[in-house]
Amino acid sequence: MRHLMSPLDLSIEELDNLLDLANDIENHPRKYAHACDGKKLATCFYEPSTRTRLSFEAAMLNLGGSVLGFSSADSSSAAKGESVSDTMRVISCYADIAAIRHPKEGAALVASQKSLIPVINAGDGGHQHPTQTLTDLLTIRTLKGCLDNITIGLCGDLKFGRTVHSLINALIRYANVKFVLISPDELRVPDYIREDVLEKNNIPYEELERLEQAMPMLDILYMTRVQKERFFNEEDYIRMKDFYILNKEKMELAKPDMLVLHPLPRVNEISVDVDDDPRAAYFKQAQYGVYVRMALILTLLKWKGDTTC
Numbered sequence: 001m002r003h004l005m006s007p008l009d010l011s012i013e014e015l016d017n018l019l020d021l022a023n024d025i026e027n028h029p030r031k032y033a034h035a036c037d038g039k040k041l042a043t044c045f046y047e048p049s050t051r052t053r054l055s056f057e058a059a060m061l062n063l064g065g066s067v068l069g070f071s072s073a074d075s076s077s078a079a080k081g082e083s084v085s086d087t088m089r090v091i092s093c094y095a096d097i098a099a100i101r102h103p104k105e106g107a108a109l110v111a112s113q114k115s116l117i118p119v120i121n122a123g124d125g126g127h128q129h130p131t132q133t134l135t136d137l138l139t140i141r142t143l144k145g146c147l148d149n150i151t152i153g154l155c156g157d158l159k160f161g162r163t164v165h166s167l168i169n170a171l172i173r174y175a176n177v178k179f180v181l182i183s184p185d186e187l188r189v190p191d192y193i194r195e196d197v198l199e200k201n202n203i204p205y206e207e208l209e210r211l212e213q214a215m216p217m218l219d220i221l222y223m224t225r226v227q228k229e230r231f232f233n234e235e236d237y238i239r240m241k242d243f244y245i246l247n248k249e250k251m252e253l254a255k256p257d258m259l260v261l262h263p264l265p266r267v268n269e270i271s272v273d274v275d276d277d278p279r280a281a282y283f284k285q286a287q288y289g290v291y292v293r294m295a296l297i298l299t300l301l302k303w304k305g306d307t308t309c
């Protein structure tokens with residue numbers, strides 16, 4: 001039995017297979033409509049979510065399975081003091097696979113250790129968000145053709161943004177990927193990412209504060225929201241929240257084929273006037289999230305093709 005805690009839990013070959021499967025699902029959805037007949041997915045969300053929870057649920061329903069779960073800690077027995085470990089051990093009796101989101105780093109790992117079913121980390125605090133990374137990789141590979149030879153700008157809250165941490169970890173495995181880290185000083189990537197991931201692996205990167213300076217060199221711009229829920233005080237959040245706003249004028253500085261991605265939700269960091277730009281790919285990205293989660297469920301349930309899991 002396998003869990004998914006980090007994008008690095010999958011080898012490059014497994015990842016390629018999973019992305020190939022997601023592309024096939026996109027092109028031939030009917031082929032997969034009964035692959036999970038009789039199977040159940042539990043979504044255990046201790047933190048708010050729209051995309052991750054609902055795309056997991058849509059993924060399982062598209063595969064012919066069913067879903068159950070809770071969407072806040074308050075509506076589960078966590079409110080009475082139950083541990084994530086006990087909760088997951090019990091949910092193992094009710095479902096075949098589970099996705100868990102929790103505000104504490106490492107909670108998904110703890111949940112997986114006593115689980116009798118595959119557990120997927122759907123976001124643990126400021127740490128990792130591996131299924132968002134799978135979504136990002138599928139979007140880039142499908143729209144750009146490959147994951148090699150790209151310069152990607154990561155912009156915004158690089159300190160608390162778990163999607164950024166997961167994506168950097170995943171992309172360093174591809175050839176000739178360069179990172180431009182665009183953030184105010186207070187929201188720079190954590191030292192462990194800069195030193196243990198980028199520098200240790202000799203990955204080229206630069207850190208900038210001005211988005212305008214970075215725009216002309218990017219193949220992909222990955223915007224992120226300032227993570228209000230992870231700030232210790234409201235004043236700091238208010239000072240930082242509108243530090244970057246991508247708008248039409250800034251898009252004029254970009255390459256004609258640069259892609260704009262965002263894990264969403266957005267607040268103010270991308271002006272709505274960018275939405276109609278053909279380079280804005282963030283809503284497509286949300287759609288790819290369903291295909292890749294379908295592929296992940298099939299992979300973890302060891303689907304062999306042509307039969308049900």
Ligand code: CP
Binds near residue numbers: 048050051263265
């Ligand atoms: N991208 C993402 O994780 O969105 P939600 O918080 O809505 O799930």
